[in-house]
Amino acid sequence: MAGVAGVSTATAGRVLGGYGKVSETSRRKVEEAAQRLGYRANGLARSLIQGSTETIGVIVTDVGNSFFASAVRAIADEVRAAGYEMLLANTDADPQTEQRALRMMWEKRVDGVIIAPQGSGSVGHLRPLVDDGLPIVLLDRPLATLPEVDQVIINNTSCARSAVNHLIELGHRHIAVISEAAHDFPRLRSVTLAGGDAERPSAARLVGYLAALRRAGIDADEDLVVHSPYNRAAAERAVLGLLRRRPEVTAIFCTDNVLTSGAVAAIQRSGRRCPDDLSVIGFDDQDWTTLVRPQLTVVRQPRYELGSAAAHRLLQRIEERRSAPNNRSRAENTASGDAPKIQEAQRLVLRGRLIKRASTGPIPPG
């Protein structure tokens, strides 16, 4: 290789190994020779040479969930069109798993990461990557503690408020909500409508529910804020328990696709007629919502578009970083006193909407 390139072996090594100083001319010679020799089309060596792996990392809760499956599919389409590949990891909402996945992607030198981060608490594991200038886009879940990072989310608070408004307009007053964030009820009571979308989706939707009740002058009843983990059987049990405990409930708002499945199953088992006895609104317009009877009123989320937008944003960031002087990180830019070349963080909010179907009806007489 060195012979073909007309440079010393040490120089060839430095170029191919991607370390040490080497003149631009020598680098070009070695790269050309490498190309001429085929160099076994070694993507790894090329990545070391170019400083880019043309790979992004995607970290979601569970690609087996139809919401994330659709968003991940969109990300894959978008990045493939730009010549990038995708490393995928699931976290099951476990912070340690998320941390490991991030570290691994960092070690594999991904050019950027799209992540649906867990918790609103510690971002200790994200901070060093952000400071080092790794392009990151938050998918579906904002992080108030990382305001300098791009986020692509859905207007969950407004969507939830519209859904509950629809129930109120139909005359319902005893409206239950099934939510993974129920334990956060005391804190979320005091979150304003405007502040809702800074919360994670389940909390944001609960804020929307509370805002709709407040506006209608209905006191929120903590007992009607039913907790369930993201598990259909658990949601079914929770809703059956609610209907036994509080028979006056005439409407249920579900804040997630898995919880929706469980609630629909529970209503079917309860023997209550929908919507004559009980109205229900689901979240996320899954394939089956028009196959069940009555067809389900839902909040439709633009899940594919969410993934596309996140990928689009990430690719822009990667491009910006590449064209920035010396690929310097934010920390370096700040330390050297230069004006940062990186644009301000962007917060993109996509709009979901309420699709009214047959599972919501007027409050039963009597």
Add this chain to the structure above:
Amino acid sequence: MAGVAGVSTATAGRVLGGYGKVSETSRRKVEEAAQRLGYRANGLARSLIQGSTETIGVIVTDVGNSFFASAVRAIADEVRAAGYEMLLANTDADPQTEQRALRMMWEKRVDGVIIAPQGSGSVGHLRPLVDDGLPIVLLDRPLATLPEVDQVIINNTSCARSAVNHLIELGHRHIAVISEAAHDFPRLRSVTLAGGDAERPSAARLVGYLAALRRAGIDADEDLVVHSPYNRAAAERAVLGLLRRRPEVTAIFCTDNVLTSGAVAAIQRSGRRCPDDLSVIGFDDQDWTTLVRPQLTVVRQPRYELGSAAAHRLLQRIEERRSAPNNRSRAENTASGDAPKIQEAQRLVLRGRLIKRASTGPIPPG
């Protein structure tokens, strides 16, 4: 780095760049120095040193489809537990996209690939990778032309036969099938039951349908073998067309989850009562099959287990290859006359089963 290791820069370059000859002692010295210096925890350089990226490639038709979403999730779980990461690509059943994805993964030096390959025709793009010894496992789709490659599939032919047998036992004689492989009907007529599982899933299921009819002495009617692409709206139109054209049909067997959604939607629109007028069997036990009324009789596929088994097999192959002398490829083993160290190809067939629910009933009187 070279200084710390006590070797020449050229040697360090050869080790870190992964090219040229270098003594075992020098390699160890450089690797130790690299480790001592942190070497920026560069996964790429480490991959070049170790000859392993600890990454596998996964190529499926569409991760947005719940079947593949579940299998991919299983693969991710299995490989993560073994310390591997996953590059994911979708092909939309397009051979060129599949070819590009494979080439890219090869260039990125994945340690192995799990692929749901398209078509039964050309395997020109897979052949060089197989010959080079890259561990590959076929997921869900066998390839008769690559008998030396491991495959993990489902007993589609038997499952389909059981489903159609169930309809025959209920008295049905005019049984339609909706299938993506309908155009292959003339050829598949002559495929034996035993040969069915060498076909791709949609064709294997059609073979099972034909076998059940044959055993019952019912002549297969090509007009009842309805073609639809993997698209719910198209399947709905196809089934509505069938019911208008052939009103004597009393049962429909669907060969795929998307086709099942379309068929259920069509039956609901047709005004025919299920199962009183028309029985239906779906394929793949999706979340919603117990939420529709009547609850759907389906063939349940072990999709998560399919992904797990494929990943497990691939990891075994990667381990075998790593411990084989000089990591030699099959071609090299054969050329040098040595007995290949690689085990025989394995064909793992997981069993689906028929779940009888309320959408199948006796043939309507009259």
